[in-house]
Amino acid sequence: MPAANPPTIGVLALQGDVREHVAALELLGCATLRVRRPEELAACDALVLPGGESTTMARLARTFGLMEPLREAVAAGLPVLGTCAGMILLADRVVDGAEGQETLGGIDMTVRRNAFGRQVASFEGPVEMAGLDEPVHGVFIRAPWVEEVGPGVEVLARVDHGEAAGRIVAVREGHLMATSFHPEVGGDSRVHQLLVDLVRPRSRAE
Numbered sequence: 001m002p003a004a005n006p007p008t009i010g011v012l013a014l015q016g017d018v019r020e021h022v023a024a025l026e027l028l029g030c031a032t033l034r035v036r037r038p039e040e041l042a043a044c045d046a047l048v049l050p051g052g053e054s055t056t057m058a059r060l061a062r063t064f065g066l067m068e069p070l071r072e073a074v075a076a077g078l079p080v081l082g083t084c085a086g087m088i089l090l091a092d093r094v095v096d097g098a099e100g101q102e103t104l105g106g107i108d109m110t111v112r113r114n115a116f117g118r119q120v121a122s123f124e125g126p127v128e129m130a131g132l133d134e135p136v137h138g139v140f141i142r143a144p145w146v147e148e149v150g151p152g153v154e155v156l157a158r159v160d161h162g163e164a165a166g167r168i169v170a171v172r173e174g175h176l177m178a179t180s181f182h183p184e185v186g187g188d189s190r191v192h193q194l195l196v197d198l199v200r201p202r203s204r205a206e
């Protein structure tokens, strides 16, 4: 039975692949909101930080007056999924960032930006992910990987072949999730469903 009140999931819409995330969320029956202003952020039950360019997104978040509201929302427990550049934004620490690169932080991890070498700067393939029965088709585009995680961070996926084998490419810490790859292509919304699942206990408690 569909929920009487589907959750409203925001997609940070300053830059990046916003439309693909909106489509993936609509397939799940969520209400969606493109977030460019603090008032829009306040109306969301959860948020997606899309792929794109993390330095540009952080700079625009500052310009649009969203940096502090985003940090506050993360600290207050808003469920957030960051993909690729969005993963970088959720990292407490970044290696090989641009000079002075800001993040929102929230996940106790060190992320290496543009980590996959020039040879494999972009590739795609199946990724086994904790919590999902079948692998996700992961699309990696100048993707980061996670170099190290703190004790509270759950590793959801690692690369299972090639030069990058063993590298962490999906994590969760409480209400925050991040993937190195783009899970939003090809009509598969299962990773987005994991985000929506984080909304429910919160709404029930209200």
Ligand code: GLN
Residues within 6 Å of the ligand: 050, 051, 052, 053, 054, 055, 083, 084, 085, 086, 088, 113, 114, 141, 142, 143, 144
């Ligand atoms: N390399 C980009 C960055 O540093 C991320 C690439 C992506 O999101 N596809 O932000």
